[in-house]
Amino acid sequence: MNKQRMSFGNLTINQRLFVLIIVFIGLPFFLLGSFWYQSSTEAIEKFAVDTNKRIIEQTNVSLDSYINNLENSTYPFIHNPQIQQFLSAQPLTPYQYFQLAKKVEDDLFAQMIYGRSDIIGISLVASNKRQITDYEQAPGLLNMTDIRKRNLSYLSRMDQLSDFQILGLSKVGPTPSLTIARKLYDNSSFLYKGLLVVDLNLQQIGAICTNDSLGSFNVWIMGSEGQIIYHPDSSLIGTEVEESLLRRLESRSSSSFFRHQDPASPAEKMVIHEQSRMAGWTVVADLPLSSLIGNLITQRNYSLAAAAVLIGISLALVGGFSLSLTRPLVMLQKLMARVEKGDFVLPAKTHSFRNNEMRAVFHSFYRMTDELKRLIREVHTSQLKERELIIKQKESALRSMQSHINPHFLYNSLEIINSYAIADNHMEISRMTRALAHMFRYNISHAGSIVLLRDEIAHIQAYLELQQARFRKLEVELDVDERFVTRVQAVRLTLQPIVENVFIHGYRGRKPRYIGISARAESSCFVIVIRDEGNGMPPEKLARIQRALQSAVYPGGDLHAEEPQGEATSGIGLMNVHERLALTFGSGYGLQLIHSAPDEGTIFEIRLPYTADEEASACTN
Template identity: 25%
Template sequence: MIRIHLKFRDMPLKRKLYLCIILLIVVPLIITGFYLNNQFANLTLNKSSDIALQTLKQTRQNFDSLLADTNDLSLRILSNAQIQKFIKEDYNKALDYDRYYRDIFSWLNDLKGSKMVFDTISIIHGNKVLFQMGTLDSNVNSEHVERALALKGKLYWAVEGDKLYAYRRIMDFSKYGNDLGVVKINISEEAIYHFYQGINAYDASNLTLVDSAGTVLSSSLKNKIGHKYEPFDEMKRRISNRSDGFFSEKIGNTNNIVLFYRIAPTNWFLIQTIPESSFTPLKTTINTLLLIAIALCILFGFLFSLIQNSYLIKPLGKLRTEMAKLRTGNFNIHLNTESKDEIGEINQGFIRMTQQLKETIDDVYISKIKQREAELTALQAQINPHFLYNTLDSIHWLAMKHRNYDVSEQIEALSEIFKHVLSKGQPIVTIREELDFLENYMFIQKAKYGQRIRLMISADPTLMDYKTPKLILQPLVENAILHGLEEKLEGGTIDVRIDIIDNNVRFVVSDDGIGTDQKRINRMMSGGDGIQDVFALKNIDDRIKLNYGQEYGLKFRSKEREGTVVEVLIPLMT
């Protein structure tokens, strides 16, 4: 408990505020909402299921009529005297067959009337179809015929493929116990489907008519007709002893409400499965009202937090961010000073303190720069250029006299280097002079490194007479040699590129050396530990920013084992 208290005490104000709102407002409301939602959901589901069941049971009369009509039709057929004679062939077959056939056809057509539920009516004797009316169906299933005969005149219902048939034994009225054959009536599945098609109003709902063994007699999914209804075995224990009802059942990966009623004479079941998600409209309405109430409570809590965040926490966070900028040496502070409350007074005080600190630092920094420039000028003044040039010239000719041409060329290059460094005390030279100085420096370095170090220079010819602070390129090339290529056994290439970008001059010095940790170098450039290791880079960056502004200066990019790129940007100066 003490540890939790200490952690809470050390949290940022914003996190404390939101944590209190969540624990004291949001969480209790969510728990209450879940409980109420569960209660309302169960009540809604039961009520909706009961309504759907009453709708489903409205189709019971259609099935009762179908069974009654089929029973009546089959009884009339088996008791018709003309059909009895036709089966027994008790007529002049050569003369009266067509007349009998037409009379029976006409009589059945009148008897059937407008009832489209009967698709085909067949009279079978033995394994032969003697008479047929409707869709051609010459198939005779001996097993079904025998079972119909065994039932002694009761209707026998059977499924053959995807078709539903009613069989009934035709007895010989003139001779007791003699069987003449069976009547086979094909019930139109499409007509049965129309019995319940209109009530299938729920999304993804399926209706299925199955017999007592679970065989599909009719279904809204036509490819299931004639096959075993897969969920029937799981449902059977729930529906076998009931005439109707509903229950929840998981079919596949979906939770469903199962509605059913029994068609008593045949022990068929009409089963409707409705995904629970289909009841969402009513459930959504209740949930919406509940969520609105919870959301309003949470809204007022967060409105309070937003006010606190806007007028207290956010200004403090902004102040903290600006203080972090100050630690990195960035004095570009932006704070709102319009507010007259305590936060506004703190912001005004911090801005005043920052301005005073910047003025103090600028005074000290500029005075140190001027002191260094004065020391450099004094040092340059101590060296008599004419004496230095004359001395180097004497040594040069002495080396020439003794035919030591390598020493002669090195001394000549060194003389040019001193001439460029001194340059009559002027800090600004042309880009051409800066490149000449760099080539003299590399001439001396080749005596040490030979062909291990290669220098490539690519400069826009139109820039040669433009001005640049002196000693920009040579320190960067020297840095590339010492820290990038010297430790690389096979050496490498230094590429120097000078071009114009956005009316500025850009110097780019890149090498393919061993590279270094870019973040570490940038951290040291910003004034971190180890600043002496990046003195040359820091010196160039400071000189340029001091003379031309913060938008100019040096950028450093490097990747270990790939190389380093240094860019220097100065204004275009004629």
């Protein structure tokens, strides 16, 4: 404990206050936020279970109503005279059998099929080996021999069936179907002598599952033997439910639990299931957990962000208060350390403190340093002048050598590279070398700052050729009328900083894909438009840059007063380009940021004057 007290006592005032804020503000916020997150998550999950469980129950009711409707539609077959004649052992001539089958199909089958799109086919099979089938609604061609064999297999285990029973999934041709059966008995002997077999498609069952869930999550049906009766993914229909899930579904007739559907995927799902009372099926719903608590995650993030802002404000306030206490002492300590090292060039006496004693200490300190500086000023000044003279001489010599030697060495080297490239038929390297040489000549040239637009266009073409070699999928669209390039004035290196800004900032974080340079002639100026399809700017940043560009045209204004830190482009920079154009040609010319939006790109306009023989009055803004 003593060691802890000693270590805390050795901290500065700022550090102590920071520790106190973390312990008494940050930690309580964290604990309360964790508790809130846990409790609200549980409440959301419970609400989601209750809400969606009612949907599953409604789906079960709809399925039971659908099965009950099917069962009721088979009642007319039980006591119908034609059915009794079909079940009887009385022999029939082929013509009588044909008439009986025609009568059954027209009266009974048609009555049941009429108005229903879910029935694929109907079969009557009797113990006297008679069968009547109607599968005209089935898609494609069917092998009726297979269907008749299947019906006989159902008839062979008729004693094991209830009066009305769902037999399960089967296939009618390539179509999966749900087969139901109604046992038929002879009125004279009251013995079961036949079956009514109905094959249904799964569209109606799928519609029930989709309508009740509104398509917001997957609802599927498992049969009593663990087989999937219906699933939105048709490839899963007829497959067996995985063993681990089957055990949990069979453990209780109605419950909910969480599971990972795919062991390789971290996505967790809530499973709600309810057993059908009439069909014996289990209706299952898979609900992605992210859809249940997605809003909660957003609220949690907002809450954490608000807590972080509050903590930041608290730290800023307390830090500012402690800084007002410790700043004079720390400042005086630094000044004394500089004097100890022989540095007498101190900041001006601009300090204002509320504490009178601290002001007196600083005044005494400055009087002492002023006296010391007076004694050594002459010697120090002479030494500085001598050093400055030596440095200027060396810099002048270096600039002279660079201006005479480096360009010639560079151009000769590039020409040698170009010659080797042409000799080896590497024309792409040759083209890039010529473009690079053109750029260096243009950049290093000591000609005047005012050039023709033709020179700027040639320079930017060389620059874009190098960029296209770097970014193979970059599309460059250059549309400038050749009639104007010799009649429009520009300032050297006007276009490159804007285009370079596109690659550095406009396509930051992704590959450049498009840049367009076009031009149009107006009555009083010539306008060059540079556009890209990059990241764009948020509205606040766009407004900030536009204000800076507008304020730069007023006389006496600071061009960079509103330019935010870090927003300058490479090279000269956007603001410097605008300043050079405005100072060279007047306030009506320069750079304008016309449009920019996130993920929509940015559009710049550069306004330039015509040559002296053209009308050169300033453009109106």
